[in-house]
Amino acid sequence: MKHISMTPFGRQPVTAGLLAARALAEAPAPQDRADKWALLRDLTAARGAYGVSDRDLAVLAALISFHPRAELTDDAQLIVFPSNASLSARTHGMPESTLRRHLAALIKAGLILRRDSPNGKRYATRGASGQLARAFGFDLRPLLVQAGEIAAHADTARNTQARMRDLRTSITIHLRDAMKLIAWGRNQISACWDQLTEALTLMQRHLRRKLDATHLERMQRAAFDLVTRITDLIPPETTQTSANDSQNERHLQNSIPDSHESESCTEDARDKAKPATDPATRIPLGLVLKAAPDLADYAPGEIRTPRDLLDTAHRLRPMLGIGEETWHDACRIMGPEPAAITLACMLQSVGRIANPGGYLRNLSHRARRGQFSAARMVQALLRAERTCPG
Incomplete structure (x- = not known):
């Protein structure tokens, strides 16, 4: 079905971003179908790449739920047209003003497209056989067009998260080892234990922050170096009687x-x-x-x-x-x-x-x-x- 609504209803002007989003929606889809809920899960993992929040995705999930099929297919009607009241009900009573803000964020991210009717209302007209002739509302086709790209971003995000978990685990183990070695070394030999304890405390404090992978990699090297310094201070065989x-x-x-x-x-x-x-x-x-x-x-x-x-x-x-x-x-x-x-x-x-x-x-x-x-x-x-x- 071809759509002729190329301009937004009301006072909203045409922008380059809007035209780019519409061009994307009209582009051929690399794949002709995609599981809509798997696509939403991938988008949840990759939301950082699209600049959308979890609340934005909650509204998108509600929109997708109005699509009658389990898959988004390129040969099917991909425009959903729920009323604000229906959309609010499926977002657990979200106020209309909040809904509008999150819908605007999804449109800005190029994940959905608004197909406005002459009066701005969302509705559909049907032919004599009962089939949809024309629909005005939110077009989900941008999701289908970008399905492969979304999946790639999701894989990257999941791999990054796994790497960050591994780095945090490694850092935690190194810092734990450093703490126990310092506690043991204080009773064995005289060394700069206060200085090493201060460095350990500083690293523990930094680890509580939300750090990206680059910072975590630097911190892992620093934690490993700290343990190495402590280990090198302790003689291979300590003989001290008391x-x-x-x-x-x-x-x-x-x-x-x-x-x-x-x-x-x-x-x-x-x-x-x-x-x-x-x-x-x-x-x-x-x-x-x-x-x-x-x-x-x-x-x-x-x-x-x-x-x-x-x-x-x-x-x-x-x-x-x-x-x-x-x-x-x-x-x-x-x-x-x-x-x-x-x-x-x-x-x-x-x-x-x-x-x-x-x-x-x-x-x-x-x-x-x-x-x-x-x-x-x-x-x-x-x-x-x-x-x-x-």
Whole structure:
């Protein structure tokens, strides 16, 4: 059906944008049909490219609902002509003044076109057979003409949103690691922790803002650099003994699970000798799991506490072919939790360990002489994991 209404009703003048929109509506459609609701979903994702708001799209959804078919087809009547009262009812009582504003935004964006009657009313005339002869209202054909372009914009927008979610996840993990490493490092060595904490706080504050992908990529690099700076400040093996260390060690020994192997380790550690102080006892559990994520595959449930860590180590020990005596010696010499952390790190590198039992015995002998700490293994794995930004 050809339409002759090329000028707007009332005082609204003809503009270049209006003529361009009408030319677009008269152009051949690249595809002869499109699912109207799928098209609306794509347009919702791509609304930024067209400069329309969610309220504008709510009005467009109401307009589309007046089209009787599920698809917009190039050979069918694509003009809808609801009254203001009907349109308001389908937009949940939106006032007419607000409706006019959103309709104008949709027309300006080139998504719909107004086909005005001589008196500005919306209506349709029918022929003798009952078929529509002419309709005046809002033409949906611009949507069909631009369906492919809208879908392309939607794919771009969805990919950008997915990338931004990934960037935010990566930044959050880096900042969490930085926070825990700073908390741990303050108790290990003297360094510029206040300055690093200030940088961390500033990044956390910026992350709360609505940032685009470019800003998030820069922030991801900065967060990675911050973690690298902190990691480089911490020596591979920190050996610092104090009364607090002894208290922490005794506390960790008392938190062993109530199992036969745990009790044996506790009795050996209490009756034979106190384990050597290992700064690994103060490593946050989250960092241990960050360094040795494969451990979670052997846990009966989520690893949340030192007790869960030790439970998992007891389950893992026979799977690695480590005998009970070797394990008990490790618990006695290193302490139960450092021994469990050592086992977790061994699991992460098991492909490079020919004899896990002999390897653990060697580490126990070195720990007895003060030449080994599980902290060193954790830091080595963290450094290896950070060889490239997440």
